Every structure is written in structure tokens, then in C-alpha cells.
Amino acid sequence: MPAAATPRKDEDDRLQPVFRALADPTRRRILRDLAREPASIAEVASRFEMSRPAVVKHLAILREGGLIAVAPRGRERINVLKPDNLKSASQWLSFFDAFWDDKLAKLKHAVETDYARSKKR
Amino acid sequence: MPAAATPRKDEDDRLQPVFRALADPTRRRILRDLAREPASIAEVASRFEMSRPAVVKHLAILREGGLIAVAPRGRERINVLKPDNLKSASQWLSFFDAFWDDKLAKLKHAVETDYARSKKR
DNA sequence: ATAACGTGAAACCAAAAGGTTTCACATGCC
DNA sequence: GGCATGTGAAACCTTTTGGTTTCACGTTAT
Numbered sequence: 001m002p003a004a005a006t007p008r009k010d011e012d013d014r015l016q017p018v019f020r021a022l023a024d025p026t027r028r029r030i031l032r033d034l035a036r037e038p039a040s041i042a043e044v045a046s047r048f049e050m051s052r053p054a055v056v057k058h059l060a061i062l063r064e065g066g067l068i069a070v071a072p073r074g075r076e077r078i079n080v081l082k083p084d085n086l087k088s089a090s091q092w093l094s095f096f097d098a099f100w101d102d103k104l105a106k107l108k109h110a111v112e113t114d115y116a117r118s119k120k121r
Numbered sequence: 122m123p124a125a126a127t128p129r130k131d132e133d134d135r136l137q138p139v140f141r142a143l144a145d146p147t148r149r150r151i152l153r154d155l156a157r158e159p160a161s162i163a164e165v166a167s168r169f170e171m172s173r174p175a176v177v178k179h180l181a182i183l184r185e186g187g188l189i190a191v192a193p194r195g196r197e198r199i200n201v202l203k204p205d206n207l208k209s210a211s212q213w214l215s216f217f218d219a220f221w222d223d224k225l226a227k228l229k230h231a232v233e234t235d236y237a238r239s240k241k242r
Numbered sequence: 243a244t245a246a247c248g249t250g251a252a253a254c255c256a257a258a259a260g261g262t263t264t265c266a267c268a269t270g271c272c
Numbered sequence: 273g274g275c276a277t278g279t280g281a282a283a284c285c286t287t288t289t290g291g292t293t294t295c296a297c298g299t300t301a302t
Contacts, residue, residue, distance in 0.1 A: 016146055025133055035216075083220045089214060093214065096204045099204045
């Protein structure tokens with residue numbers, strides 16, 4: 001099992017607006033809702049207690065993260081899930097897959113025993 | 122392919138500190154570094170331009186997210202990657218797997234064509 | 243013992259986040 | 273035309289975030 005490539009910095013820059021968008025529970029819920037079906041701004045906002053402008057701001061951040069697309073329909077603006085960047089985030093996380101099974105046990109063991117008294121410099 | 126279960130709210134609560142921890146590029150870099158090998162606070166801080174207390178705060182947030190564990194070794198505190206919650210975040214994202222291939226095309230098509238003029242209420 | 247090292251923790255600060263209310267404007271329906 | 277609806281956007285407020293400097297304390301090495 002070859003070591004997974006370390007994510008590079010510029011790749012991380014690209015992912016920053018994605019992880020930022022995912023950091024808020026309201027935005028995550030919006031994503032789940034839009035996964036079921038596209039919805040206008042008013043429809044999305046109606047599912048939350050907060051004001052519509054607050055929801056609009058969340059939608060803007062989701063758009064900055066490239067997680068949703070917006071299509072005008074008459075006087076409405078329909079928001080659609082755009083899962084591509086979710087996939088990118090998922091792939092970033094998959095970098096750690098190797099450690100879930102492979103290295104985790106080793107590292108844990110290392111710290112809890114030998115590592116604790118070796119490594120003098 | 123059965124529809125993936127919708128993530129529940131309390132599950133999302135549990136994931137909040139994880140996504141919060143992942144939202145900062147410094148913290149993501151720390152995770153990558155610790156994936157290579159455990160390190161003391163001083164060692165981690167030495168890799169960044171910012172002050173040590175700033176790094177300590179980031180480590181605290183990573184700990185709150187359950188993404189790292191800390192083991193004292195003499196006067197040092199060794200930080201170790203704890204990937205379990207990364208896996209949880211990864212699984213949350215995998216909820217959208219279905220849409221990457223299955224529904225995406227449909228939704229896109231729906232919005233761009235028929236959806237645009239149907240759905241009167 | 244004393245000096246150096248690693249850490250903890252407080253006080254402080256500027257900027258960003260997340261929310262509100264308010265008002266203007268465009269579109270669709272009667 | 274006129275009114276209701278959907279949206280955009282500004283101004284404002286409070287809390288959180290991410291950083292700093294400073295100092296105290298425990299541990300290790302000489």
C-alpha cells in the first residue's frame with residue numbers, strides 16, 4: 001500500500017471555501033434539503049426560523065463554495081445542489097483513509113509505549 | 122440503489138465540532154503533518170509563522186473535534202492524529218454520493234429545461 | 243540550585259461570522 | 273395600472289475567530 005500523496009497547498013486553497021461552507025449547521029441542512037429537490041430562496045428560507053436575509057447569506061456562501069448553482073425562473077431563483085466540490089472535500093478526507101486502518105494502531109501504540117520514552121534529541 | 126438515509130439532526134450536532142475544526146487551513150495542515158508522525162506542541166508550532174499560543178489554540182479546537190489526542194511525555198505534550206471523526210465527516214459527505222452520478226444529471230436537466238416553467242403552485 | 247525549555251493561561255485586539263431590520267426594485271397576476 | 277410576491281442590498285449589532293504579547297509554572301539538564 002503506497003503512501004497516499006500529501007495534499008498540496010494550492011489544492012487546499014481551492015478547498016477552503018468548500019470547508020468554510022460546510023462549517024455551519026444551517027448550511028449543511030440546506031445542502032441536505034437541496035439534495036432532495038431544488039428550491040427557491042423563499043422555499044429554503046421558509047424551513048428555518050431565521051430571517052430570509054440570513055438564509056440568503058448562507059446561500060451566498062454555499063455559492064462561493066461552488067456547492068450550489070442558481071437558476072432564475074421568472075421572479076424566483078432556484079437553488080440546485082452542485083455536488084462536485086463535495087466530492088473534492090470527500091477526496092481530501094480520503095487522504096486519511098490509510099490511517100484509519102493501517103497506521104492508526106501503530107501510532108497509538110507508539111505513543112502509548114515506546115514513543116513515550118524514546119526520541120531524545 | 123436505495124436512497125441513502127438522510128442524516129439526522131443529532132448526528133449533525135455531533136459532527137459540528139469536526140467540521141468546525143476542518144474549516145481552518147492551519148488546522149488542516151496540522152492534521153496532515155500529524156498524519157506523518159506525532160509531534161509535540163513546540164514541534165508543530167515550529168512549522169508555522171504564527172506564534173506558539175496561536176497554534177496551541179488550533180490544537181485545542183482539533184482536540185474539541187476529537188481529531189487529535191494528546192499524550193504527555195515528560196514536559197512535552199505529544200499530539201497524535203485520531204482519525205475516527207474524520208471518518209465520520211467522510212461518511213456524512215458520502216450521503217451525497219448518490220447525487221454525484223444518479224440524480225445530478227436529472228436535477229441539472231430539470232432546472233435547465235422543464236423545471237423552469239413547471240411547478241406552479 | 244539554577245538555568246533553560248515546554249507548556250498553560252490570561253488580557254487584549256481586529257476582523258469575520260451570523261444575525262437583524264429596513265428599503266428599493268423587478269416580476270407576475272388581477 | 274396596481275398590488276402582492278420574490279429578491280437584492282445596505283446599515284447595523286453582537287459574538288466568535290484568529291491572532292498577539294506577557295507572565296507564571298512544572299520539568300529537565302548542568
